[in-house]
Amino acid sequence: MAKEKKQPRPKADTPKGFRDYFGADVTERKQMLDRIAEIYHRHGFDPLETSAVETVEALGKFLPDVDRPNAGVFAWQEAEVPGIGQGGGGAGDWLALRYDLTAPLARVAAQFRNDLPSPYRRYAMGPVWRNEKPGPGRFRQFYQCDADTVGSASVAADAEICAMLSAALEHAGIQRGDYLIRINNRKVLNGILEAMGVTEGPVSDDVLRTIDKFDKVGEAGVRQLLTTGRKDDSGAEIAGVGLAPEQADPVIAFLTSKGADNAATLANLRAAVGASEIGAEGVDELAQIADMLTAMGVGEDCAVIDPSIVRGLGYYTGPVFEAELTFEILDEKGRKRQFGSVAGGGRYDGLVERFTGQKVPATGVSIGVDRLLAALRAKGLMGGQEHGPVVVTVMDRDRMGEYQAMAAELRAAGIRAEVYLGNPKNFGNQLKYADKRQSPVAIIQGADEAARGVVQVKDLILGAKIAAEASHEEWKAQPAQTEIARDGLVAEVRRILG
Amino acid sequence: MAKEKKQPRPKADTPKGFRDYFGADVTERKQMLDRIAEIYHRHGFDPLETSAVETVEALGKFLPDVDRPNAGVFAWQEAEVPGIGQGGGGAGDWLALRYDLTAPLARVAAQFRNDLPSPYRRYAMGPVWRNEKPGPGRFRQFYQCDADTVGSASVAADAEICAMLSAALEHAGIQRGDYLIRINNRKVLNGILEAMGVTEGPVSDDVLRTIDKFDKVGEAGVRQLLTTGRKDDSGAEIAGVGLAPEQADPVIAFLTSKGADNAATLANLRAAVGASEIGAEGVDELAQIADMLTAMGVGEDCAVIDPSIVRGLGYYTGPVFEAELTFEILDEKGRKRQFGSVAGGGRYDGLVERFTGQKVPATGVSIGVDRLLAALRAKGLMGGQEHGPVVVTVMDRDRMGEYQAMAAELRAAGIRAEVYLGNPKNFGNQLKYADKRQSPVAIIQGADEAARGVVQVKDLILGAKIAAEASHEEWKAQPAQTEIARDGLVAEVRRILG
Numbered sequence: 001m002a003k004e005k006k007q008p009r010p011k012a013d014t015p016k017g018f019r020d021y022f023g024a025d026v027t028e029r030k031q032m033l034d035r036i037a038e039i040y041h042r043h044g045f046d047p048l049e050t051s052a053v054e055t056v057e058a059l060g061k062f063l064p065d066v067d068r069p070n071a072g073v074f075a076w077q078e079a080e081v082p083g084i085g086q087g088g089g090g091a092g093d094w095l096a097l098r099y100d101l102t103a104p105l106a107r108v109a110a111q112f113r114n115d116l117p118s119p120y121r122r123y124a125m126g127p128v129w130r131n132e133k134p135g136p137g138r139f140r141q142f143y144q145c146d147a148d149t150v151g152s153a154s155v156a157a158d159a160e161i162c163a164m165l166s167a168a169l170e171h172a173g174i175q176r177g178d179y180l181i182r183i184n185n186r187k188v189l190n191g192i193l194e195a196m197g198v199t200e201g202p203v204s205d206d207v208l209r210t211i212d213k214f215d216k217v218g219e220a221g222v223r224q225l226l227t228t229g230r231k232d233d234s235g236a237e238i239a240g241v242g243l244a245p246e247q248a249d250p251v252i253a254f255l256t257s258k259g260a261d262n263a264a265t266l267a268n269l270r271a272a273v274g275a276s277e278i279g280a281e282g283v284d285e286l287a288q289i290a291d292m293l294t295a296m297g298v299g300e301d302c303a304v305i306d307p308s309i310v311r312g313l314g315y316y317t318g319p320v321f322e323a324e325l326t327f328e329i330l331d332e333k334g335r336k337r338q339f340g341s342v343a344g345g346g347r348y349d350g351l352v353e354r355f356t357g358q359k360v361p362a363t364g365v366s367i368g369v370d371r372l373l374a375a376l377r378a379k380g381l382m383g384g385q386e387h388g389p390v391v392v393t394v395m396d397r398d399r400m401g402e403y404q405a406m407a408a409e410l411r412a413a414g415i416r417a418e419v420y421l422g423n424p425k426n427f428g429n430q431l432k433y434a435d436k437r438q439s440p441v442a443i444i445q446g447a448d449e450a451a452r453g454v455v456q457v458k459d460l461i462l463g464a465k466i467a468a469e470a471s472h473e474e475w476k477a478q479p480a481q482t483e484i485a486r487d488g489l490v491a492e493v494r495r496i497l498g
Numbered sequence: 499m500a501k502e503k504k505q506p507r508p509k510a511d512t513p514k515g516f517r518d519y520f521g522a523d524v525t526e527r528k529q530m531l532d533r534i535a536e537i538y539h540r541h542g543f544d545p546l547e548t549s550a551v552e553t554v555e556a557l558g559k560f561l562p563d564v565d566r567p568n569a570g571v572f573a574w575q576e577a578e579v580p581g582i583g584q585g586g587g588g589a590g591d592w593l594a595l596r597y598d599l600t601a602p603l604a605r606v607a608a609q610f611r612n613d614l615p616s617p618y619r620r621y622a623m624g625p626v627w628r629n630e631k632p633g634p635g636r637f638r639q640f641y642q643c644d645a646d647t648v649g650s651a652s653v654a655a656d657a658e659i660c661a662m663l664s665a666a667l668e669h670a671g672i673q674r675g676d677y678l679i680r681i682n683n684r685k686v687l688n689g690i691l692e693a694m695g696v697t698e699g700p701v702s703d704d705v706l707r708t709i710d711k712f713d714k715v716g717e718a719g720v721r722q723l724l725t726t727g728r729k730d731d732s733g734a735e736i737a738g739v740g741l742a743p744e745q746a747d748p749v750i751a752f753l754t755s756k757g758a759d760n761a762a763t764l765a766n767l768r769a770a771v772g773a774s775e776i777g778a779e780g781v782d783e784l785a786q787i788a789d790m791l792t793a794m795g796v797g798e799d800c801a802v803i804d805p806s807i808v809r810g811l812g813y814y815t816g817p818v819f820e821a822e823l824t825f826e827i828l829d830e831k832g833r834k835r836q837f838g839s840v841a842g843g844g845r846y847d848g849l850v851e852r853f854t855g856q857k858v859p860a861t862g863v864s865i866g867v868d869r870l871l872a873a874l875r876a877k878g879l880m881g882g883q884e885h886g887p888v889v890v891t892v893m894d895r896d897r898m899g900e901y902q903a904m905a906a907e908l909r910a911a912g913i914r915a916e917v918y919l920g921n922p923k924n925f926g927n928q929l930k931y932a933d934k935r936q937s938p939v940a941i942i943q944g945a946d947e948a949a950r951g952v953v954q955v956k957d958l959i960l961g962a963k964i965a966a967e968a969s970h971e972e973w974k975a976q977p978a979q980t981e982i983a984r985d986g987l988v989a990e991v992r993r994i995l996g
Contacts, residue, residue: 010555012608012853015576015593018549020606026545042909044887044916044935047524051516051639052550052595052625053572057508074551074593076574078513079629095513095572097550108518110510117934119919127550131577141549152919156898160917163906288898295899296906355510389542400654400786401793408661408794411540418542419658421617421650436615437542 017134018141028382029373032172033125033145036367039168040123040147043160048122050104052129056094058107060354073099074131097129101146102351102364109150109362110355119152125369148364150351155285158319158347158363159292165323165343165365166302172372173381174325179342181323182306185286186316186346188254188269191279195250195272196243206241207251208314214255215310222255223248250274257307262290265305282318289319311344318347321365329378339375343367387461388437389416390493394424395446402450406443406489413490415497434460441493449483457482457492515632516639526880527871530670531623531643534865537666538621538645541658546620548602550627554592556605558852571597572629572638595627599644600849600862607648607860608853617650623867646862648849653783656817656845656861657790663821663841663863664800670870671879672823677840679821680804683784684814684844686752686767689777693748693770694741704739705749706812712753713808720753721746748772755805760788763803780816787817809842816845819863827876837873841865885959886935887914888991892922893944900948904941904987911988913995932958939991947981955980955990 014020021029037047056075075096098104101124109120125145134140147164149157162181169179189211198204210225217225224230226248229240250272257268266287273279286305293303309322325339345365352360376382390410392403403419410417420430434442444456463480484492512518519527535545554573573594596602599622607618623643632638645662647655660679667677687709696702708723715723722728724746727738748770755766764785771777784803791801807820823837843863850858874880888908890901901917908915918928932940942954961978982990 009855010558010853011553012556012605013553014549014605014609015551015553015591018551020549020610021545021547023544023546026547042912042914044889044914046521047519048521049519049524051512051518053513053516053627053639055509055511055513058510060508074574076572093513107510107512111512112518117931121916129551141551149919153921154898154919156902156917157919160902160919163902167909292899292902295903297903297910355508357507391542400652401790404654404658404661404790405793405795411665412795414540416540416542418619419654421647421652421655421658423651433615 015140017132017139019139024383024386027386028377029143029369032373032376032382033143033369035172036145036168037123037125039164039171043121043164043167045121045123045147045164048105048108048124049126050098050101050108050124052097052127053095054098054104054107056096058355059096059098059103072131073097074129099130100128101126101144101366102148105146105148105150106351106354109360110352113352113356116150118150119157120150121147122150123147143369145367145369146364148362150362151360152363153361155288155319156292158285158321159289159296161345161363161365162289162303162321163293163296163298165321165345165367166298168367169323169343169372173376173379174372176302178327178379179302179323179325181303181321182309183286183289183303184305184307184309184313184320185282186313186318186320187278187282187285188273188307189282189313191273191276191282192250192254194276194279195274196247198243198247203241203243205314207243210241211251211255211310211313214308219252219256223252226251254307255310258305262287262300262305265307266290269305269307285319311341312346315348316346317349319363320344320346323367325375327379329375339378340371341368342372342375387416387440387497388434389418389439390441390443391430391434391437391439392417392419392443393427393430393434394420395427395444396450397424399445399447399450402445403443406445406455409490410493413494415490415493441496443489443493444481445486453486454483455486455489457484457489457496459496461496513638515630515637517637522881522884525884526875527641527867530871530874530880531641531867533670534643534666535621535623537662537669541619541662541665543619543621543645543662546603546606546622547624548596548599548606548622550595550625551593552596552602552605554594556853557594557596557601570629571595572627597628598626599624599642599864600646603644603646603648604849604852607858608850611850611854614648616648617655618648619645620648621645641867643865643867644862646860648860649858650861651859653786653817654790656783656819657787657794659843659861659863660787660801660819661791661794661796663819663843663865664796666865667821667841667870671874671877672870674800676825676877677800677821677823679801679819680807681784681787681801682803682805682807682811682818683780684811684816684818685776685780685783686771686805687780687811689771689774689780690748690752692774692777693772694745696741696745701739701741703812705741708739709749709753709808709811712806717750717754721750724749752805753808756803760785760798760803763805764788767803767805783817809839810844813846814844815847817861818842818844821865823873825877827873837876838869839866840870840873885914885938885995886932887916887937888939888941889928889932889935889937890915890917890941891925891928891932892918893925893942894948895922897943897945897948900943901941904943904953907988908991911992913988913991939994941987941991942979943984951984952981953984953987955982955987955994957994959994 073096075094078093078095127141128144129141165181170176193204198207210222214222221230226241226243227245229238232238253272257265257272259265259268266283269283290305311322312320322341323343324341327339328336329339331337343365347363349359349361351362352358392406394403407417407419420433440461442458442460449455459480466480571594573592576591576593625639626642627639663679668674691702696705708720712720719728724739724741725743727736730736751770755763755770757763757766764781767781771781788803809820810818820839821841822839825837826834827837829835841863845861847857847859849860850856890905892901905915905917918931938959940956940958947953957978964978
């Protein structure tokens with residue numbers, strides 16, 4: 001037998017890269033997601049909640065060359081437990097935490113393809129997990145909020161997603177004018193490549209990578225990178241793709257084709273794609289999306305065709321969208337900057353194919369939950385407003401029932417209230433507690449007050465103001481504390497809470 | 499280089515013991531939890547959302563004799579990733595999915611003990627994971643819903659939990675009279691053991707185990723098991739604890755001390771514990787809880803002292819509570835049976851001690867989310883009521899914008915609506931889709947109707963009724979379909995939806 005060793009005490013720590021959410025962190029996110037869900041639901045989208053755990057096989061992250069398929073995901077191997085051996089996820093199978101909400105949707109769309117309506121509109125909100133190096137503000141568990149339409153090849157589905165995104169942002173609290181959804185189309189880019197005489201392969205990949213740098217290096221930089229290369233800021237030589245100067249023209253035309261309105265942009269794009277059929281199809285799709293958005297009351301001030309949006313063009317197969325918040329906030333150094341992107345999405349076709357071999361068209365959008373919440377807080381639309389509960393203090397342990405009756409009365413009137421449940425001996429501790437709870441009001445009733453049928457009601461908000469501003473004499477006068485008849489308790493608390 | 503092998507298609511399956519939740523499964527649970535959270539919040543409880551992942555060390559499941567601490571939990575070892583090595587959860591550490599919401603609360607209470615208010619009231623709702631053999635209705639991921647007060651030794655905290663549980667059940671939809679919270683106290687049982695002359699040890703453990711069988715074997719059975727043993731139904735001989743017959747008397751007195759009201763029960767308990775100090779303390783606590791519940795307006799028809807509630811008495815250190823639903827439902831064989839337990843809890847002291855060495859008193863309750871939801875459905879209080887969205891059908895692909903405008907108008911009026919986004923060629927498929935979506939209304943507008951400025955509004959609920967009941971001639975008359983002016987669309991749909 002091994003000697004019994006005294007175990008050291010365990011460390012009370014979250015694992016690295018994980019965090020806890022307290023109070024308003026939880027309720028504010030929930031409030032925002034509830035608002036978004038309301039809009040999704042009204043658009044005919046149904047909620048879907050898949051389990052956190054999937055087989056690595058279904059997630060598609062199985063890497064045959066490594067012992068442990070944990071690159072990017074949290075994965076583990078099922079133990080050989082009797083009875084956990086049949087069906088998906090048998091003994092010895094690798095399981096993993098989902099890393100996004102799209103992979104589980106793909107699995108569901110394949111698994112339930114005979115039962116789900118087609119097209120299937122679904123939304124999903126919940127945590128996902130990434131086995132990545134954590135950093136400041138970068139966690140290994142975070143929320144995603146997705147809406148997708150599976151099984152519709154029509155660009156009406158893309159237009160609907162854009163209109164719904166616009167409605168969701170507004171319902172969450174972002175005002176019209178404070179956001180802009182920009183729409184591009186991968187097919188137009190394919191047309192551009194065709195016009196350049198570049199077929200799919202290493203060169204088109206190079207062109208895509210170069211386009212991705214448009215934000216940073218601008219028109220001239222892209223032109224250099226597509227042809228002979230350029231020097232970056234550090235003076236390092238970046239090799240060019242090696243295209244002829246005239247081959248770069250259609251790319252530049254594409255990236256800079258944004259006009260004064262959608263009609264102008266579409267005309268520029270038509271010119272840029274030249275005789276390419278796929279390009280013309282892409283421009284037609286954008287034109288249809290623009291028309292449908294107008295029909296749904298979503299104007300160009302909310303959603304606009306903008307070919308300079310290139311993020312995700314490599315991944316998506318048709319329309320691509322990105323929502324930006326256009327107002328300025330102050331960064332950590334006090335400089336003004338644009339808030340930037342809070343949602344993105346587009347059309348992709350490979351969703352279910354891995355499982356069934358069938359191409360199923362799908363389109364969807366993902367809202368950056370933490371970023372949108374940060375934006376609402378930056379705009380003062382959320383956070384810091386809510387008071388804590390009214391605290392009924394305990395002067396006399398034997399009359400606990402009466403204190404609880406007061407709290408119950410307040411709650412019955414819809415007022416958040418609690419009785420102090422720590423050791424009541426030191427009254428100062430009770431007021432410190434009320435302070436920590438950000439209580440707006442403290443209720444006090446000693447034996448004397450009880451005998452006289454009254455209670456003391458202490459306005460802690462006013463009290464804090466007086467304590468900060470008033471002289472000692474004024475403070476001593478304690479105008480923030482009022483004695484009232486016991487049966488006037490609810491009315492007086494209501495009056496203070498406004 | 500390895501040969502490139504064609505990978506077989508992955509299986510589209512949830513891992514064994516996991517499931518997906520669709521539509522109403524998600525919204526109904528959310529609705530129930532929202533109602534419960536409202537009550538918890540009003541009682542001064544704050545939400546806490548810990549991450550799904552904890553260190554195995556913090557969870558307290560580390561078994562030093564096995565290579566893999568996965569008995570009961572899903573656990574894995576951190577890879578040696580540069581940068582994921584400092585603080586809690588360093589490289590090589592074992593991580594695990596939480597198996598309940600109490601272990602993370604213990605970790606949080608220890609980790610943030612200097613920042614949290616004391617007492618700390620918190621509620622938590624979310625999934626937990628168990629690496630156990632799945633069975634029918636038994637899943638390896640399921641929801642828990644807990645409320646706990648950490649840092650209060652006062653039985654006022656226990657009374658508050660009981661009153662709050664009563665309010666939560668009622669706010670969720672369970673009517674007064676349909677539930678009963680039964681309250682017992684481990685200290686009374688300790689007094690009983692003292693009165694029997696049994697000290698803590700193997701014999702007291704045996705007595706506890708025997709008491710746990712009271713539900714099954716009744717008074718006579720418990721008496722046999724405490725003394726000389728008994729034959730079970732199969733005729734097998736079950737050994738007795740070996741107590742003298744008079745030693746069994748206090749246990750029987752305890753288990754059968756429920757009187758006509760709390761006062762009678764408390765008197766019986768006082769007699770049963772005799773001269774035991776801890777027993778008297780336990781009875782006093784129950785008396786205080788009873789008084790405080792009365793003060794809070796929670797009568798004996800809602801919460802009652804009942805010493806026959808013995809579940810958890812071995813785990814808890816003070817008051818113990820259990821909520822039962824008292825109405826009858828039909829089981830799978832059509833027999834009437836009581837619905838049974840939906841929540842339980844009590845007082846425990848070892849919460850934070852593992853981490854800090856300090857005993858911190860705590861009390862709390864856990865609601866069985868799936869059971870309570872099943873109860874609400876069994877009572878017809880939830881489920882099956884909601885219609886799907888209004889479906890705007892597509893007769894003419896070129897007028898997609900107009901169809902989307904109709905859906906947008908309906909949504910602006912607060913009506914759930916969507917445009918059919920599948921291939922519109924076969925109109926029958928569109929109506930089949932509307933059927934699958936449980937749509938109440940379909941909107942139809944062909945080129946002819948558009949030219950005349952009208953739409954067809956098809957009442958699908960009435961239509962289904964007619965199809966089921968009417969003759970072919972009546973059916974052909976199609977009274978469930980009405981032609982109205984285009985600008986009367988919203989009003990007509992509103993009329994049908996009632």
